[in-house]
Amino acid sequence: MSLESIDHTPPPFFRQGLSALSKLALFGLLAVLLMVSDERFKITNPLRSTIATVMSPLQWLILQPGYAIGYLGSYLLSLQEARTLSTQNDKKLTLDTLKLQKIEQLQIENGHLRKLLNLRPQLSVNAQAVQVLYETPDPYSHRIVVDKGVLEGIALGSPVIDESGVLGQVTRIYPLVSEVTLLTDRDQSIPVMNARTGQRNIAFGNPGHASGELELRFVPPGADVEVGDLLTTSGIDGVYPAGLHVATVSGIDRRTDAAFARIHATPLSSKEGRHLLVLQQAKELAAPPADIPPKPMRSKNTGRIKDALPAMDISEMGNQGVRP
Amino acid sequence: MIMERGKPLLSPVDPPFIWLSLFLALILNMLIGLGNYFWTPDLLAMTLVFWSAHQPRRVGIGAAFVFGLLMDVHESALLGQNALAYTLLCFGSLSIHRRLLWFPVHQQSIQVLPLFALAALAEWLTRLFVGQALFSWGLLLAPLIQAALWPVLSTLLLIPQRRDRSSALNRTL
Numbered sequence: 001m002s003l004e005s006i007d008h009t010p011p012p013f014f015r016q017g018l019s020a021l022s023k024l025a026l027f028g029l030l031a032v033l034l035m036v037s038d039e040r041f042k043i044t045n046p047l048r049s050t051i052a053t054v055m056s057p058l059q060w061l062i063l064q065p066g067y068a069i070g071y072l073g074s075y076l077l078s079l080q081e082a083r084t085l086s087t088q089n090d091k092k093l094t095l096d097t098l099k100l101q102k103i104e105q106l107q108i109e110n111g112h113l114r115k116l117l118n119l120r121p122q123l124s125v126n127a128q129a130v131q132v133l134y135e136t137p138d139p140y141s142h143r144i145v146v147d148k149g150v151l152e153g154i155a156l157g158s159p160v161i162d163e164s165g166v167l168g169q170v171t172r173i174y175p176l177v178s179e180v181t182l183l184t185d186r187d188q189s190i191p192v193m194n195a196r197t198g199q200r201n202i203a204f205g206n207p208g209h210a211s212g213e214l215e216l217r218f219v220p221p222g223a224d225v226e227v228g229d230l231l232t233t234s235g236i237d238g239v240y241p242a243g244l245h246v247a248t249v250s251g252i253d254r255r256t257d258a259a260f261a262r263i264h265a266t267p268l269s270s271k272e273g274r275h276l277l278v279l280q281q282a283k284e285l286a287a288p289p290a291d292i293p294p295k296p297m298r299s300k301n302t303g304r305i306k307d308a309l310p311a312m313d314i315s316e317m318g319n320q321g322v323r324p
Numbered sequence: 325m326i327m328e329r330g331k332p333l334l335s336p337v338d339p340p341f342i343w344l345s346l347f348l349a350l351i352l353n354m355l356i357g358l359g360n361y362f363w364t365p366d367l368l369a370m371t372l373v374f375w376s377a378h379q380p381r382r383v384g385i386g387a388a389f390v391f392g393l394l395m396d397v398h399e400s401a402l403l404g405q406n407a408l409a410y411t412l413l414c415f416g417s418l419s420i421h422r423r424l425l426w427f428p429v430h431q432q433s434i435q436v437l438p439l440f441a442l443a444a445l446a447e448w449l450t451r452l453f454v455g456q457a458l459f460s461w462g463l464l465l466a467p468l469i470q471a472a473l474w475p476v477l478s479t480l481l482l483i484p485q486r487r488d489r490s491s492a493l494n495r496t497l
Contacts (some may be wrong), residue, residue, distance in 0.1 A: 021393065023385040024415040031389065031411060039454055043487035044403045051397040059398070062355045137357030137364075138399045138455050145400070179400055186456070 052174040059145075059177075063133060078130035107179065126154070127277040130160075133177060135271070142182040142212055144168075146276060149176045157239060159279045165268030166190065166233060167276060180276075182214030183246070183267055192216075192246050193234035197224050200234050203247065204266060212271070214247050216263040221254045225263055241279065334485040341484055342375055342382055350391060354398050362462030365415050365469040368395065369443060371411055373436060376414045377421040378481075387413035405450045413443040433474035440467035 018026070037046045080143035130146040148154050150173050158170045160180045168188060181188050188205045203214040219225060229249040235242025247265035254261045349371035356364055368391055375383035392407030399406070416439040417424075424435050444467050 007464050020385065020415055020418045024411060027385050027389040027411045028408060029407035031392070031404040034393075034407070035402050035450065035454075038403040048397055048403055051393060055394060055397060058351060059354065062351055065355075134358050135360055136400045137354070137360055138401055139360050139460070139462075140451060140458055141400075143400060205436075317418075 049174045053176060056176050082183050126280040130276050130278050132276060142185040144180050145177050146180055147177060149174045149178045151175050154278055155179045159240045160276050161244060162273045162276050164268045164270060166240060167269040170278060183214060189235045190240060190246060191237045193232040195230040195232050203231060212267060213263040215265060216265065219261050219263055221261045225249060225252060227252060231265055337379055337485055339382060342379060345481055346371055350394060363465040363469060364462040365466060365473055369410060371468055372410060372414055373417040373439060374477060374481055376417040377424050380418050380421050385411050385414045402454055405447060407452060409443040409447040412446050413439055416442065429475040429478045433471045435473035436474055437467060440470045
């Protein structure tokens with residue numbers, strides 16, 4: 001019998017450290033403490049961000065096989081398919097150019113008219129292209145992780161869009177990556193406007209639906225909503241710029257016994273795309289209209305309340321749908 | 325240590341191999357988790373149970389907790405959710421490890437099934453407290469799949485400790 005088969009450290013009979021039960025109590029309590037501080041006090045971000053940064057090379061590693069297969073697949077794409085694709089894209093480009101030229105002209109015209117009518121100029125937004133790394137492996141939520149973080153200037157709460165519509169909002173930022181909560185997540189909501197009727201509403205993520213769906217709540221049964229209606233962002237929240245496509249109404253359930261109709265909508269953005277745009281939020285948000293009287297409780301505090309009002313309003317708007 | 329008659333004597337474990345296997349389990353777990361199904365087996369949990377049953381002095385509740393935190397961040401779940409489940413799992417495994425190893429591997433999987441079920445329940449209850457719980461039949465399937473994979477994992481992870489037996493027997497003295 002060689003020495004190899006003998007365990008070099010004999011079992012410590014007297015010093016065995018904490019008992020399993022006390023370790024369970026210790027780490028169990030620690031876990032509960034962490035959960036409470038994460039859910040209630042939101043103070044675990046530094047820890048989370050550190051672990052995420054340490055783990056990002058690992059995450060990069062596990063994604064490589066998938067990328068390799070995808071690359072190989074696209075490499076082996078037949079010439080015929082490539083040609084068809086190219087023709088399609090050319091056609092689309094021509095059509096889009098036409099639209100774009102019209103839009104440019106309309107924008108100039110719109111700017112002139114706005115000046116003429118003395119309206120506030122519309123916000124212009126800057127965008128940053130990002131790539132999807134992976135969908136978070138949590139079947140309970142709809143979130144994705146993208147490949148840019150604080151170091152590249154991604155800001156918390158920025159809207160994220162793809163080529164066909166709004167996808168979601170940045171809800172967690174780490175140094176190298178950031179996390180986007182999709183509109184279909186149960187905690188996510190977005191202010192929308194029905195493009196046909198101009199009716200404003202808020203669309204909530206519907207978790208009961210596996211593939212992802214939005215729901216309009218608190219719509220009276222008699223409201224003018226039809227299947228196929230386009231929902232766009234209304235732009236009154238200060239987070240999402242106005243006019244982005246969000247979803248189309250896919251089903252209406254009007255019940256006589258319920259106070260509200262149940263309206264379901266399918267998001268236009270696809271989860272399959274890999275390239276997304278993170279819109280940078282405009283720094284200066286529109287201040288609330290000046291003609292609203294502040295109605296101070298005490299007359300001597302008028303100035304202070306007036307000063308505090310815009311800031312308060314903006315932060316409320318900004319927080320709509322954001323889960324910090 | 326009192327051993328069952330006829331059971332092969334295992335060579336001592338290589339500590340780097342334990343950590344390597346846990347690390348690989350973490351990577352695999354991250355990879356297969358990307359499918360986003362309820363029934364995906366948790367390979368990391370299985371490996372942790374395995375090592376805390378076989379090497380309770382080397383892999384314990386602390387390691388389970390740390391690996392749980394890593395999974396939490398990767399899943400971007402509530403921080404501590406997987407950590408709590410793994411802590412419970414590891415404690416359960418430690419408390420049955422003396423009995424567990426007396427059984428042949430296919431019977432061990434029946435013994436570890438309740439552990440996996442309890443850990444899954446703990447995780448689901450945490451979600452319930454936060455208000456995120458959804459019920460899916462896949463949830464019940466995951467512990468069953470993990471128990472079914474237990475013999476495979478057991479055999480795989482014991483391979484390094486079974487090596488050299490033939491050479492040891494045939495060697496000239």
